[in-house]
Amino acid sequence: MPSMKKSQRAGGxxxxxxxxKKMVGGKKSKKTKKASGAKSAPNVGYCMKCRTKVTMLNxxxxxxxxxxxxxxxxxxxxxxxxxxxxxIVGGG
Numbered sequence: 001m002p003s004m005k006k007s008q009r010a011g012g013x014x015x016x017x018x019x020x021k022k023m024v025g026g027k028k029s030k031k032t033k034k035a036s037g038a039k040s041a042p043n044v045g046y047c048m049k050c051r052t053k054v055t056m057l058n059x060x061x062x063x064x065x066x067x068x069x070x071x072x073x074x075x076x077x078x079x080x081x082x083x084x085x086x087x088i089v090g091g092g
Contacts, residue, residue: 045074049083056085063091 043059046052056076064071072090077083 045085045087047078047083047085049081050078054078054085
């Protein structure tokens with residue numbers, strides 16, 4: 001490497017130059033959908049208390065917003081223990 005002054009090298013110490021030199025373009029990766037097993041019934045969800053899959057009583061749809069995405073969920077009651085039953089319906 002030929003001798004250069006410190007100011008001539010790439011990536012100088014100036015903080016303003018880092019903000020101005022943002023990478024443009026680039027290739028975006030495509031997410032692949034994972035093949036899940038057999039689809040469950042529309043009102044079958046996971047009971048948080050029994051830790052099993054059960055058919056919900058009084059199912060209602062709701063949406064839960066996270067930092068990354070908004071998820072559509074179905075919430076109901078467990079017929080055995082009356083605990084909460086959740087099922088993710090969409091959004092991802």
